[in-house]
Amino acid sequence: MRDTIYALSSGHPPAGVAVIRISGPGVRFGLETLTGSVPVARHAALADMKDGAGQLLDQGLALYFPEPHSFTGEDVGELQIHGSRASVMAVLAALSSLPGFRPAEAGEFTRRAFENGRMDLTAVEGLADLIRAETEHQRRQALGQAGGRLKQLYEGWARRLTYGRAMIEAEIDFSDEEDIPGSVADRIWPDLEALAGEIAAHLKGARAGEIVRNGFRVALVGAPNAGKSSLLNALADRDVAIVSDIPGTTRDVIEVRLDVGGHLVLLMDTAGIHDSDNPVELEGIRRTMTTAETADLVLELRSLEGAGGAVDAVLAPNRILVGTKSDLVEGSLPDLPASGLLVSSKTGDGLDDLLAVISSRISEMDVARNDPLPTRDRHVLLLEECRMDLMAAVLGTGDPLEIRSERLRMAATALGRITGSVDVEELLGVIFSEFCVGK
Numbered sequence: 267m268r269d270t271i272y273a274l275s276s277g278h279p280p281a282g283v284a285v286i287r288i289s290g291p292g293v294r295f296g297l298e299t300l301t302g303s304v305p306v307a308r309h310a311a312l313a314d315m316k317d318g319a320g321q322l323l324d325q326g327l328a329l330y331f332p333e334p335h336s337f338t339g340e341d342v343g344e345l346q347i348h349g350s351r352a353s354v355m356a357v358l359a360a361l362s363s364l365p366g367f368r369p370a371e372a373g374e375f376t377r378r379a380f381e382n383g384r385m386d387l388t389a390v391e392g393l394a395d396l397i398r399a400e401t402e403h404q405r406r407q408a409l410g411q412a413g414g415r416l417k418q419l420y421e422g423w424a425r426r427l428t429y430g431r432a433m434i435e436a437e438i439d440f441s442d443e444e445d446i447p448g449s450v451a452d453r454i455w456p457d458l459e460a461l462a463g464e465i466a467a468h469l470k471g472a473r474a475g476e477i478v479r480n481g482f483r484v485a486l487v488g489a490p491n492a493g494k495s496s497l498l499n500a501l502a503d504r505d506v507a508i509v510s511d512i513p514g515t516t517r518d519v520i521e522v523r524l525d526v527g528g529h530l531v532l533l534m535d536t537a538g539i540h541d542s543d544n545p546v547e548l549e550g551i552r553r554t555m556t557t558a559e560t561a562d563l564v565l566e567l568r569s570l571e572g573a574g575g576a577v578d579a580v581l582a583p584n585r586i587l588v589g590t591k592s593d594l595v596e597g598s599l600p601d602l603p604a605s606g607l608l609v610s611s612k613t614g615d616g617l618d619d620l621l622a623v624i625s626s627r628i629s630e631m632d633v634a635r636n637d638p639l640p641t642r643d644r645h646v647l648l649l650e651e652c653r654m655d656l657m658a659a660v661l662g663t664g665d666p667l668e669i670r671s672e673r674l675r676m677a678a679t680a681l682g683r684i685t686g687s688v689d690v691e692e693l694l695g696v697i698f699s700e701f702c703v704g705k
């Protein structure tokens with residue numbers, strides 16, 4: 267018999283309402299003990315909640331979701347009570363005294379949902395992302411994935427592979443019989459080749475899926491005092507980085523999370539690049555280089571003040587030159603950067619244009635695609651594996667059918683690992699550790 271688990275599923279008290287969720291075989295007993303009865307399934311019931319000694323703990327709503335049509339697939343109970351620390355503690359204490367009840371571990375409700383076949387692994391990952399979503403596009407992508415968009419896609423592909431294998435097996439079994447017209451197996455290859463193409467097209471969206479999920483990385487680089495920290499602060503609209511006119515203040519990489527047009531943008535302020543023999547500064551400069559190399563976009567800042575303000579240069583496609591401190595150059599501007607971007611962190615001039623450029627760079631990554639995208643490295647690696655096995659089967663025209671069938675089986679196994687229908691035991695710990703207690 268499984269333990270009955272319980273946890274505070276809503277945010278930290280104090281709050282208007284707290285939701286305590288219970289799952290497992292003891293739910294009916296728990297509801298009856300605390301509230302005096304088991305509510306009608308999926309109907310909220312107003313209830314006095316009492317401890318074992320009959321003392322009133324709180325008044326609130328009780329809900330009952332009988333198995334298997336519940337989030338976890340088990341009996342689930344929900345208590346909606348006042349969201350104070352004391353109310354929550356009192357009700358949790360009452361639950362802890364019930365036999366077979368224990369506090370849930372992080373992600374344990376979702377784990378039970380997975381184990382009971384209510385969700386596949388991609389949906390679990392989507393749910394984890396949804397709980398963390400900060401931007402509109404993250405929300406949409408995660409909601410689609412939590413709702414089974416990737417699952418449907420991958421399971422549909424797995425079914426086509428299984429069908430192909432079934433045809434091959436049939437041909438192997440009945441190859442002696444004369445009334446089989448032509449080769450049954452031959453008819454499956456065009457579809458399987460098309461499938462390999464669909465997987466390849468889906469993989470092309472991986473970068474976009476990752477950008478939506480993890481953010482578009484923008485690095486600010488430039489000489490000390492170019493105005494990097496000031497620009498970061500101006501864009502973040504709050505003081506997050508240390509701004510000072512002593513060169514070399516920003517020794518580490520400071521990251522700010524921005525919502526630009528519904529997309530998460532990770533804006534990174536870096537140490538100014540200059541000659542130095544101070545080991546701390548050198549480490550900062552080394553980190554700047556790494557940040558710039560892995561960024562999706564590098565904004566190279568040059569102060570327009572003094573030194574003629576010459577800021578033109580030929581840069582790599584993901585680098586944009588930005589002239590800073592435009593408020594200091596009155597009237598006639600010196601040489602404009604090729605990008606035409608001039609900003610003043612002091613007056614806010616040019617900041618909207620800069621954000622528009624960032625936004626259009628994000629759009630160029632094809633992030634607005636409507637088809638479900640792979641969102642994690644895990645998906646990409648297994649999809650590659652699947653496609654390679656599939657292509658080996660399709661192209662192996664000289665191989666025995668048994669070998670080609672085996673390759674299709676391996677391709678289907680790779681898909682099964684993504685959705686969690688085949689051996690993923692070692693993965694579960696990693697995936698469920700992303701959840702908080704109560705989910």
Ligand code: GDP
Nearest residue numbers: 490491492493494495496510511591610611612
């Ligand atoms: P960083 O070393 O590149 O991070 O440069 P900071 O952001 O620390 O700025 C260096 C100096 O330039 C500071 O004294 C800022 O106040 C000043 N500064 C930065 N941006 C502007 C701006 O847009 N206008 C003016 N007038 N001064 C600025």
